[in-house]
Amino acid sequence: MAGLETGTMSLTRRDVLIAGSAGFAGVALFSPPSARANDEALDLVEQLIGRKAMMSDRLHLIMPADFPTGYTVPMSLYIDSPMTEADHVRQMRVFAPRNPLIEVASFHFVPQRSLPRVSTRIRLAKPQHVVAVAEMNDGVLLMTTTWVRVATDGCA
């Protein structure tokens, strides 16, 4: 049930790099799009959440590919889901792996009551693949990534 709950835990990039020192090179996440970047993102999500996610084209993370400031980067997130009691998304989480603090936000939705979509503005320290993970009601984790290049550090 609480597979994605992290309580007050604050994840830093260092924690993740240490946790992933066996095999997680952390290189491809920090470069433009590639199949390898997806593999690295999958590894990262498994380290952060403790379970495997699968890449899915049901999940959409819409961000500008190029943005002048890292302070207020627009972000829209949605997933194709009927939002019935039997088939819905519980929450969607967003990670910025190259920020000093990786977690961005968790959005919680309610079947029949809210649509599984949200827009906000986020801070990015560097150009990076932003990662979104959806936890479905059956526990399946779906994920996607979007490459965003920012010209200035939004975390300074």
Add this chain to the structure above:
Amino acid sequence: MTTPTPRVIVPSAAAKGEIFQVKTIISHEMETGLRHDDQGNVIPRKIINKFVCRYNETVVFSVDLHEAISANPFFEFSLRATESGRLDFVWEEDGGAVYTLSHQFTVG
């Protein structure tokens, strides 16, 4: 330090079953705890860490915010009109302060 002021844009009425959009924003610096002042001291973290929207007491949408949400946190989301009543919007700040707004909503 500005006083956090919440604002919400939401329709006052909708047809039963209709999807309506909610836009919320609160003026807030979202101090990350990563910055230093002129003397080199860390400026303590002070962010809005939770946002909750209740519809007649039932939580219908919520967000756990971390440091990477921009200053003046803004959320746009969509709810289904189920019955007339009250929408409550609650922002929780580090240190325990809470900011709220309520909105009467009619389902015709």
